[in-house]
Amino acid sequence: MNIAEVHVIILAGGHGSRLWPLCRHDHPKSLLDLGSGETLIEATLRRALMITTSDRVHLVTGADHQESITTIGAAFGITSIIVEPIYKDTAPALCLAAMLIHQEHPDALIVSTPFDHLISGESSQWVDTLTQAVIDAQSGDLICVGVRPRSPDTTLGYIHAPDPSSPSTPHRARLFKEKPDRATAEHYLRTGEHFWNSAIMACRSEAFLQHVRAFAPSVIAAVEAALDQYGQPEAESWSRIQAVAIDHVVLEPAAAAGVVQVVPASFDWADMGTWDALATRAPALFAPENVVTVDGTAPAVFAHSDAPSTRYAILGIDDLIIVNTGDVLVITNRAHACDMKRLVATIFERGWGDLL
Structure with missing residues (x-):
């Protein structure tokens, strides 16, 4: 070269x-x-x-x-x-x-x-x-x-x-x-x-x-x-x-x-x-010790340092991705995680510009 x-x-x-x-x-x-x-x-x-x-x-x-x-x-x-x-x-x-x-x-x-x-x-x-x-x-x-x-x-x-x-x-x-x-x-x-x-x-x-x-x-x-x-x-x-x-x-x-x-x-x-890719390839960013799951697969939970100390109890739901940044809590699943732009557009239309 x-x-x-x-x-x-x-x-x-x-x-x-x-x-x-x-x-x-x-x-x-x-x-x-x-x-x-x-x-x-x-x-x-x-x-x-x-x-x-x-x-x-x-x-x-x-x-x-x-x-x-x-x-x-x-x-x-x-x-x-x-x-x-x-x-x-x-x-x-x-x-x-x-x-x-x-x-x-x-x-x-x-x-x-x-x-x-x-x-x-x-x-x-x-x-x-x-x-x-x-x-x-x-x-x-x-x-x-x-x-x-x-x-x-x-x-x-x-x-x-x-x-x-x-x-x-x-x-x-x-x-x-x-x-x-x-x-x-x-x-x-x-x-x-x-x-x-x-x-x-x-x-x-x-x-x-x-x-x-x-x-x-x-x-x-x-x-x-x-x-x-x-x-x-x-x-x-x-x-x-x-x-x-x-x-x-x-x-x-x-x-x-x-x-x-x-x-x-x-x-x-x-x-x-996407959040799905992030959860798969960087699992250390997610906190399973704060999660209890019954009748479902363990979710991927990301809690920002600004978020309160929250525990998550999940019943009967598979493949969840939860993102907590303190000012907003996002709940989706792996199938929809690649479509986050649609949610962002709706947030903008709602007038929640402070979250963007």
């Missing part, structure tokens, strides 16, 4: 509404510590510095969190903070970052990654996987890191990329499928031809922008139109950009065109996007 050419884009925007009420406007998901002693964004920065240098790491965040993200980045020697006036999902954010990087570094190869992943295993596994992605990205293709499914998870995106016919042939992505139903996810698991989409990508910056122009010309045109004379996004113009995910507008048509490859991850990976 030529480390001088590798630039890492870390997408650190959004509030993490699927983990409400723990995540709020003044305490986004990027600042969560899952019990490791470091926040999610700090862990992501540490991994980024395994594959490049601090002057080639770029944090993309919203105006609301610019101060906290800047402070965290500075502790790692990172000064490139790209600020979206308003969160517009991953396609505009990646276009903006890629354009700014390419202007200064025409030969840059970009690696983009979200911050809200739990990645474990030996550090060499992360480095080896990303090194292979960077090597493959020299071709000009979009390279996605895929994770072999461990279960029929219906909350994740999948990539159909059958095993190549020979070791020297890359995994070619054929199809992206977001959040399939249970039967489809079970089928994907049985075939062995599908990966979870980790949302970690690599591509030459020039090639990435070419792919966006080919498959999502309205997105890149809108981003270009929103930049001021200094090349920074102007708030009012940026607010008019449509919020769209890179998966839908670029990766899906690019896969159909045969220009997406998949590199299998050798590390253990989990998306920390």
